[in-house]
């Protein structure tokens with residue numbers, strides 16, 4: 429298969445982790461006889477520095493022409509601490525989502541057996557957790573009208589949703605639930621918010637089209653608690669933009685590190701793949717950023733094009749790296765010097781040599797002297 433992939437490394441740790449994902453994709457192309465071409469674009473704080481625009485026109489054009497977009501991370505503390513900044517890096521990411529109409533964001537939350545002890549939660553609570561969060565990505569309070577009064581003392585952000593916006597992400601979530609355990613949980617705040625009541629109405633109207641799916645509801649505050657005390661009860665979670673942002677980051681506690689969470693954002697015409705973690709500027713260029721979320725985003729990209737064996741190879745490589753403790757310091761209690769690049773090299777090597785023994789991998793990648 430030929431794929432033209434736009435690569436937007438962005439800010440902070442974005443470039444280092446994205447480089448590992450590109451490495452994995454190049455190895456996949458070589459092993460499975462595909463032709464993947466990559467074209468880089470500027471976005472975020474780095475784009476502001478170079479062009480005064482967090483989302484240059486050229487970047488949007490690269491994305492529009494591409495079959496898929498691989499995104500790194502966005503943000504910079506110098507903007508985070510300045511509430512008066514008119515131009516912000518995040519406008520780059522939000523602009524891409526809106527301009528390419530990437531309305532449905534899918535975030536898998538999977539508890540890996542090899543990492544259960546890394547979570548601050550109890551193993552018996554989190555073992556076998558496997559959740560898909562369907563987050564609406566181009567509406568709600570993120571994109572509603574924003575106002576600041578002239579005297580600067582009153583501000584508002586409108587949370588607005590249309591039936592159409594709810595329907596398209598809801599259909600996708602129902603279909604996902606149908607193909608899984610058949611349970612869909614709508615998370616909202618329908619006891620308070622009018623927009624949430626519209627979500628309930630629309631989702632209830634779609635329910636009869638999916639007789640195999642059991643639909644239930646949770647208010648966001650209650651869902652935030654249930655997700656931690658009993659995550660296994662969930663199969664597919666459907667929710668609006670901001671609740672999905674918060675819940676998915678909370679869910680990283682189950683998995684053990686936010687450095688593991690990947691995502692897909694899709695619309696009718698375009699698809700983007702990105703880790704859910706941020707730019708973590710203070711960790712940039714130290715070789716400590718976990719590249720797995722980015723590498724797993726590359727696996728989601730392959731799934732999107734039906735390249736399931738290829739995606740599985742990447743995931744097996746990730747599993748193996750976790751098993752052999754070839755992981756960055758956020759997860760590693762055994763070795764203290766495994767860098768971002770080293771994890772990427774390991775997974776690249778696994779893609780080429782999946783049948784190598786554990787011992788060989790350990791010897792090669794941990795620098796032990798004898799290669800059996």
Ligand code: IPM
Pocket residue numbers: 502503518521522673704706
């Ligand atoms: C995410 C991020 C973004 C969001 C930020 C960087 C704008 O937190 O993708 O979860 O809030 O959507």
Ligand code: MG
Pocket residue numbers: 673674677704
């Ligand atoms: Mg977030």
